Amino acid sequence: MSTDSSKLNRIRRSLGLETQNEWPSVVRERLGTYALLSVYLVVIWFPIYYIFITSLKPTSEVLSLPITFFPQNPTVGNYVDIFVNRPFESYTLNSVMVATTTTVICVTLGTLTGYSFSRHDFFGNKTLLLSIVGARMIPPIALIVPFFQIMANPPLIGGLTGSLYDTRLALIFTYTFFNLPFAVWIMKNYFDGVPESLDEQARIDGCSRWEAFFKIILPMAKPGIAATAILAFIFSWNEFVFALVLTSSEAAQTLPIAVSLFVADDFVDWAHLAAGGMIAALPGILFGLFFQQYIVSGLTQGAVKE
Amino acid sequence: MSTEKQTLRRILDRLFVPLTVGPTLLWIAAIIVYPTAKLLISSFQFRNPVTNEMEFVGLRNFRRLVLAREGGSATFGVFSPEFVAVTKNTVVYVGCSVTISFLLGLGIALLLNKDLKGRGWFRTAVIVPWILPYVMSGLMWRWMFQADFGAINGLLQQLGVISGNVPFLSDGGLAMIALIIADVWVFTPFIIIILLAGLQNVPEQLYDAAEVDGAGRWSRFWNVTYPFLKPSILVALTIRIIFDIRALDLVWVMTGGGPGKATEVWASWLYRTAQVFNSPGPGAALGVVLLAVTFAIVAILYKVFGESPYEA
Numbered sequence: 001m002s003t004d005s006s007k008l009n010r011i012r013r014s015l016g017l018e019t020q021n022e023w024p025s026v027v028r029e030r031l032g033t034y035a036l037l038s039v040y041l042v043v044i045w046f047p048i049y050y051i052f053i054t055s056l057k058p059t060s061e062v063l064s065l066p067i068t069f070f071p072q073n074p075t076v077g078n079y080v081d082i083f084v085n086r087p088f089e090s091y092t093l094n095s096v097m098v099a100t101t102t103t104v105i106c107v108t109l110g111t112l113t114g115y116s117f118s119r120h121d122f123f124g125n126k127t128l129l130l131s132i133v134g135a136r137m138i139p140p141i142a143l144i145v146p147f148f149q150i151m152a153n154p155p156l157i158g159g160l161t162g163s164l165y166d167t168r169l170a171l172i173f174t175y176t177f178f179n180l181p182f183a184v185w186i187m188k189n190y191f192d193g194v195p196e197s198l199d200e201q202a203r204i205d206g207c208s209r210w211e212a213f214f215k216i217i218l219p220m221a222k223p224g225i226a227a228t229a230i231l232a233f234i235f236s237w238n239e240f241v242f243a244l245v246l247t248s249s250e251a252a253q254t255l256p257i258a259v260s261l262f263v264a265d266d267f268v269d270w271a272h273l274a275a276g277g278m279i280a281a282l283p284g285i286l287f288g289l290f291f292q293q294y295i296v297s298g299l300t301q302g303a304v305k306e
Numbered sequence: 307m308s309t310e311k312q313t314l315r316r317i318l319d320r321l322f323v324p325l326t327v328g329p330t331l332l333w334i335a336a337i338i339v340y341p342t343a344k345l346l347i348s349s350f351q352f353r354n355p356v357t358n359e360m361e362f363v364g365l366r367n368f369r370r371l372v373l374a375r376e377g378g379s380a381t382f383g384v385f386s387p388e389f390v391a392v393t394k395n396t397v398v399y400v401g402c403s404v405t406i407s408f409l410l411g412l413g414i415a416l417l418l419n420k421d422l423k424g425r426g427w428f429r430t431a432v433i434v435p436w437i438l439p440y441v442m443s444g445l446m447w448r449w450m451f452q453a454d455f456g457a458i459n460g461l462l463q464q465l466g467v468i469s470g471n472v473p474f475l476s477d478g479g480l481a482m483i484a485l486i487i488a489d490v491w492v493f494t495p496f497i498i499i500i501l502l503a504g505l506q507n508v509p510e511q512l513y514d515a516a517e518v519d520g521a522g523r524w525s526r527f528w529n530v531t532y533p534f535l536k537p538s539i540l541v542a543l544t545i546r547i548i549f550d551i552r553a554l555d556l557v558w559v560m561t562g563g564g565p566g567k568a569t570e571v572w573a574s575w576l577y578r579t580a581q582v583f584n585s586p587g588p589g590a591a592l593g594v595v596l597l598a599v600t601f602a603i604v605a606i607l608y609k610v611f612g613e614s615p616y617e618a
Contacts, residue, residue, distance in 0.1 A: 030420075030422070033422060036417060037417055037428055040414060041428070041431050041432065044491060044494075045431070046457075047446050047447065047450050048435075048438075048446070050446075050449070050450065050457045051446045051449060054449065062455065063455055065455070066460065066464075067456075067457060067459075067460035069457075069460075109330045109333060110330075112325075112327075112329075112330070113327050113330040116322070116326040120323050128327075128331070137548060137601065138338065138342065138600075139551065139552035139596050139600055141554055141573050141576060141577065141596070142345065142576070142592075143341045143342065143345055143593060144577065144580055144589070144593070145348055145580050145586045145590045146341040146344035146590065148580075148586075149344065149348070149586060150340070150341060150344065173337060174337075176337055177338055177341075180334065180337075181334070184330060208315050208319050209319045209322045210318060210322065213322075238438070238439040238440060238441075240439070240554070240555045240558075241555065241577075245577075245580075255439070256440075256441040256442070256555075259439070259441055259445060260441055260445070262445075263445070263559065268449075270455075277439075277445060280439050280441070280442050281438045284438045284439065285434060285437070288434040288437045289430055292426075292430045295433065295437070295499075296429075296499050296502075299496075299499050300500065300503035
């Protein structure tokens with residue numbers, strides 16, 4: 001009996017329960033936390049909900065009062081319209097091609113270079129790494145003028161390609177500019193976390209440096225590669241400023257540009273803009289929901305580790 | 307194994323670093339160093355309207371944009387009124403949105419760092435705004451703030467806060483506030499991600515020790531959390547500020563710098579300038595200014611925050 005009551009008291013104390021009628025402070029705090037987070041989530045998700053239901057409303061309902069927060073006659077008509085009346089299949093294809101190619105280039109070069117920076121001391125490696133990282137600080141928008149000049153009249157390869165203005169190639173070149181330094185940096189930090197003894201063991205077992213890298217280390221770096229690839233893809237997919245400067249037709253314009261084209265000087269076609277916006281946002285939402293841990297680890301590898 | 311094969315292996319091994327680092331360096335030289343050099347050169351040039359040749363004009367591009375033009379009016383001593391106005395807008399925009407999103411992000415990060423059921427789910431839901439295309443987010447907020455059919459006007463009227471439609475985006479002050487709200491919405495998740503990662507570094511025992519010592523909530527944060535969080539705070543603030551200074555997307559699709567010049571910031575001014583003149587010079591000059599400001603801000607932030615005492 002006495003042991004029972006002391007046990008009970010211990011549990012009560014551990015719950016922060018002072019008297020029997022009081023809510024345990026731990027529980028109260030937890031409920032408060034849930035309440036705050038829920039309010040926050042409702043507020044930040046409301047605009048996404050609103051643009052989503054706008055995309056399901058016919059224009060007549062979008063432009064009528066009072067505003068409806070549940071669509072009266074939900075329809076996918078806007079989504080059909082933008083593929084029928086506007087070249088959204090071209091925009092989507094451009095976005096997919098540009099983002100995918102940029103990602104492949106950045107991940108390939110970033111992985112190889114990041115590994116060398118992580119493992120080898122070579123001439124000026126500290127300075128080189130520092131300047132690669134420093135390149136991330138250059139504001140891309142500061143370079144719109146030279147990038148326009150270069151793409152309109154490319155040096156060295158200009159004789160072969162002619163002007164690269166309004167081509168996907170121009171966007172791919174440009175997007176590697178802010179993604180490649182980032183990729184090198186994330187992968188370098190990732191390889192730093194892979195024990196060097198693994199390389200040494202492989203070398204003792206008779207592997208060449210290349211074999212040790214491709215057979216032993218690379219398979220271990222898969223999570224780092226996934227994080228780099230997802231971030232490079234998202235950054236390229238979402239990019240707007242260079243696409244605005246370097247493209248002018250459906251030959252190369254990407255989805256962010258396509259969405260902005262619904263804005264005319266005196267009229268905005270909100271219903272169709274919302275549908276286009278949802279398509280442009282889809283990869284981001286999917287990546288965010290399913291690969292959140294890669295995005296977080298990539299960002300923290302890339303940003304926090306100094 | 308034949309000796310030729312072994313020699314080949316040895317040569318390939320010798321070439322490991324050049325072959326893995328070389329292509330990246332060449333690529334970076336082509337795509338970063340060359341354009342940056344071209345930017346610096348262009349900023350001192352102007353296209354001669356008669357011969358259509360690029361001519362060296364010294365500091366004229368800087369003078370006509372940033373500094374008071376010869377014989378023109380000047381504010382703050384040497385700077386042109388336009389530069390001062392745009393700089394003011396940029397400082398208000400960046401200052402308010404960084405401060406608000408930092409405090410909000412810190413609060414949410416502290417909540418999410420608690421041992422909660424469904425924490426992963428909350429984190430996922432919190433991050434999404436940052437991953438969406440900025441253009442989509444900007445247009446989404448423009449639609450939210452729209453004067454006749456926007457959700458914010460609708461909500462405020464249904465709640466009885468306002469009686470008539472408020473044209474948020476055609477009033478200078480309100481447009482800036484709308485822009486800041488959109489910016490905070492987009493970038494707070496970034497702060498949360500970085501600070502949450504930093505909070506993982508705080509040793510749990512220190513909290514227990516502080517609790518035993520009877521430290522209050524505030525004292526625990528200041529004496530235990532903050533010193534460990536400082537490097538993350540520095541990174542979050544640095545990236546947040548320099549990315550906000552360069553950000554064109556939101557401003558361009560929400561207000562286009564208007565009404566009038568009420569929300570014109572450096573990025574939109576640069577873009578407009580690069581388009582208006584039939585010469586790359588002036589836009590390049592503003593690019594150089596932006597570059598210099600960015601590096602100066604990073605230097606100042608690192609000077610002010612310095613190194614964390616806990617970093618060995």
